[in-house]
Amino acid sequence: MSIQAIKGVKDILPHDMPLWHHLEKTARTLFETYGFAEIRVPVFEYTELFARSIGVSTDIVEKEMYTFEDRDGKKITLRPEGTAGVVRAYVEHNLHALGSLAKFYYLGPMFRHERPQKGRYRQFYQIGVEALGLDNPSIDVEIISMLHTLFERLAVSNLKLQINSLGDSACRDSYRTALKEYLKKKLPSLCSNCQRRYETNPLRVLDCKADAPKFEDSPVMLDHLCDACRSHFENVKNRLAVLGVPFEVNPRLVRGLDYYTRTTFELVMPHEGAQNTVAAGGRYDGLVQEIGGPATPGIGFALGMERTISLLHADAITGSKPSLYVAALGTDAVLFTLPIIHTLRSKGLRVDTDYSGTSLKSQMKKADKSGAEHALIIGEEEMKNNRAILRNMRTKEQRDIPLNDAAEHLAVLLLS
RNA sequence: GUGGGCGUAGCUCAGCUGGUAGAGCACAAGGUUGUGGCCCUUGUGGCCGCGGGUUCAAGCCCCGUCGCUCACCCCA
Numbered sequence: 001m002s003i004q005a006i007k008g009v010k011d012i013l014p015h016d017m018p019l020w021h022h023l024e025k026t027a028r029t030l031f032e033t034y035g036f037a038e039i040r041v042p043v044f045e046y047t048e049l050f051a052r053s054i055g056v057s058t059d060i061v062e063k064e065m066y067t068f069e070d071r072d073g074k075k076i077t078l079r080p081e082g083t084a085g086v087v088r089a090y091v092e093h094n095l096h097a098l099g100s101l102a103k104f105y106y107l108g109p110m111f112r113h114e115r116p117q118k119g120r121y122r123q124f125y126q127i128g129v130e131a132l133g134l135d136n137p138s139i140d141v142e143i144i145s146m147l148h149t150l151f152e153r154l155a156v157s158n159l160k161l162q163i164n165s166l167g168d169s170a171c172r173d174s175y176r177t178a179l180k181e182y183l184k185k186k187l188p189s190l191c192s193n194c195q196r197r198y199e200t201n202p203l204r205v206l207d208c209k210a211d212a213p214k215f216e217d218s219p220v221m222l223d224h225l226c227d228a229c230r231s232h233f234e235n236v237k238n239r240l241a242v243l244g245v246p247f248e249v250n251p252r253l254v255r256g257l258d259y260y261t262r263t264t265f266e267l268v269m270p271h272e273g274a275q276n277t278v279a280a281g282g283r284y285d286g287l288v289q290e291i292g293g294p295a296t297p298g299i300g301f302a303l304g305m306e307r308t309i310s311l312l313h314a315d316a317i318t319g320s321k322p323s324l325y326v327a328a329l330g331t332d333a334v335l336f337t338l339p340i341i342h343t344l345r346s347k348g349l350r351v352d353t354d355y356s357g358t359s360l361k362s363q364m365k366k367a368d369k370s371g372a373e374h375a376l377i378i379g380e381e382e383m384k385n386n387r388a389i390l391r392n393m394r395t396k397e398q399r400d401i402p403l404n405d406a407a408e409h410l411a412v413l414l415l416s
Numbered sequence: 417g418u419g420g421g422c423g424u425a426g427c428u429c430a431g432c433u434g435g436u437a438g439a440g441c442a443c444a445a446g447g448u449u450g451u452g453g454c455c456c457u458u459g460u461g462g463c464c465g466c467g468g469g470u471u472c473a474a475g476c477c478c479c480g481u482c483g484c485u486c487a488c489c490c491c492a
Contacts, residue, residue, distance in 0.1 A: 120490085
């Protein structure tokens with residue numbers, strides 16, 4: 001048995017690259033018009049960074065992280081998400097000194113040890129944005145609106161935007177108390193995981209699919225928001241409406257990471273698939289301080305690239321095609337084409353060939369498959385007559401060109 | 417971590433109540449065609465995922481194992 005790729009990871013083959021490039025280019029262009037600049041942070045960090053920011057009792061930290069000891073005994077983790085690393089870099093390099101608002105975007109692989117299935121891989125790619133330093137609800141709206149616009153530009157419709165508010169640490173405490181009071185009676189009937197979470201993180205109990213039907217009448221966070229959080233949430237809703245961004249409020253929308261506060265949102269696919277969240281994010285006003293920086297509000301989102309690409313209309317997005325396919329018939333002709341190919345490539349023309357020297361029939365097949373616009377044909381006869389044939393693959397028009405300075409002629413013909 | 421489905425040629429798959437491998441596509445050579453695409457002929461290519469068991473005989477039945485996949489869970 002030959003060696004295979006690690007379970008749950010995927011090779012992204014050249015065939016699929018046009019879709020990836022399209023997504024990346026569309027996102028970069030859009031984000032930069034909104035004033036976000038790219039940041040690249042390491043794919044691994046000290047484990048403690050994720051434990052502290054994501055939360056020790058979350059599933060991600062408890063059982064999904066790729067954690068190992070470095071050779072010097074330090075505990076290292078492959079990043080399971082992007083925000084922690086960006087915030088760490090923000091604090092470490094004093095980027096708050098740049099101004100009151102810092103806006104970043106990033107893209108790259110994330111790693112979680114989950115059981116793979118459709119739309120869920122152990123190495124998967126995210127594009128994310130973070131805006132640090134502003135607690136004005138308008139920045140929430142800017143980010144949500146930008147996300148909405150991105151999918152408009154990608155021509156993906158039928159996504160639903162759900163929003164909710166999780167409150168701040170003060171009003172969440174009061175909600176947590178009310179929720180624990182409510183859950184207390186049901187405790188014996190809950191699953192073991194929920195019984196444990198009742199103590200460590202009762203909000204997450206509501207998220208448990210096994211027990212969820214039992215919580216129809218549970219208190220909801222939105223009824224427990226303090227005045228400041230309520231006002232913030234109202235402003236977010238109003239301003240989304242002003243910008244014409246459609247949304248619905250989902251009072252049971254809970255995030256799986258502990259650092260979220262106030263505004264949270266999620267973009268879900270319409271179909272009843274398993275992994276139907278395409279993008280999600282929210283505000284994390286306590287995170288910078290948690291990591292050791294100055295008290296700084298922040299908000300961001302991440303989108304799953306594989307999931308997004310699955311929604312794109314693949315046939316409308318194609319890669320680049322070669323301009324010229326060189327078909328040489330026989331070894332002598334192959335040798336003769338080498339400098340021609342080299343010269344044309346150095347002038348910037350994309351040239352494909354397979355150096356096979358085999359039959360014209362098979363080489364024309366390959367030329368056709370490659371999508372080349374033109375084919376250059378050189379055989380024994382052409383070499384004798386000091387000419388080469390340039391064929392337009394679409395129109396099938398042919399013309400002779402002199403062989404002794406074929407590269408110059410082709411450059412003039414094809415690079416105009 | 418828990419379930420279901422599936423592992424046969426590079427790809428998509430067929431293979432009957434068990435009798436020791438097939439098709440299409442792709443690839444290669446040739447024919448035909450004004451010099452490729454259509455068509456025709458021929459050819460290359462398989463430890464039937466792996467290991468055990470039952471049997472005179474296993475691609476097929478049984479057990480185990482690994483892998484893929486979908487769902488639960490979790491999440492982007």
